[in-house]
Amino acid sequence: EVQLVESGGGLVQPGGSLRLSCAASGFTFSSYWMHWVRQAPGKGLVWVSCINEDGRDTRYADSVKGRFTISRDNAKETLYLQMNGLRAEDTAVYYCARDPTTVVPLDYWGQGTLVTVSS
Amino acid sequence: DIQMTQSPSSLSASVGDRVTIACRASQSIRSFLNWYQQKPGKAPNLLIYDTSSLQSGVPSRFSGSGSGTDFTLTISSLQPEDFATYYCQQSYKTPWTFGQGTKVEIK
Numbered sequence: 032e033v034q035l036v037e038s039g040g041g042l043v044q045p046g047g048s049l050r051l052s053c054a055a056s057g058f059t060f061s062s063y064w065m066h067w068v069r070q071a072p073g074k075g076l077v078w079v080s081c082i083n084e085d086g087r088d089t090r091y092a093d094s095v096k097g098r099f100t101i102s103r104d105n106a107k108e109t110l111y112l113q114m115n116g117l118r119a120e121d122t123a124v125y126y127c128a129r130d131p132t133t134v135v136p137l138d139y140w141g142q143g144t145l146v147t148v149s150s
Numbered sequence: 151d152i153q154m155t156q157s158p159s160s161l162s163a164s165v166g167d168r169v170t171i172a173c174r175a176s177q178s179i180r181s182f183l184n185w186y187q188q189k190p191g192k193a194p195n196l197l198i199y200d201t202s203s204l205q206s207g208v209p210s211r212f213s214g215s216g217s218g219t220d221f222t223l224t225i226s227s228l229q230p231e232d233f234a235t236y237y238c239q240q241s242y243k244t245p246w247t248f249g250q251g252t253k254v255e256i257k
Contacts, residue, residue, distance in 0.1 A: 078246040090244040140193035
């Protein structure tokens, strides 16, 4: 069974940092692109970042570029999102999701982890 | 960035109704259009990918159509478990973008 479990969310002050993790199981993690998508309270879905199978190709939304870093450890089957310079507008539930192929998009999602940026 | 616009933003419908949700892209995305369903407090669930391909396990009452810039999600006969918010999303190029969502409510 495919499982994605996020962790690392919490309350952080503006300007602070947080690292999210997404532990994968039930599939060959190293064969998939992986993504982060966020959702502010009561709002819609916003794509944040993605990373290719070996970690050498990373993409970011303009809103997080230069502040967030996506990475992965295929040996540990874990995806990460290092978030620096956090702002109030980064407050959201952060989901990790699996990306099987060019045609099939985000077919499995984690349950999400809440990040709250507030003083 | 490619903008995705859904309409309507919300709708009220009854069980058994046929429901149609539209999604328009700001430029051609060929067939790289996907639909997700999200229920309150839950992660999104992939329904349709590549415009019209039904994800495994998704009931056949869901269907998708369109090409280029205009796309449609249709629920042929609305069931109680279908009351949720639906999002279109383009995977043509990064940054991937989502529509603002369509909330389907009980009439």
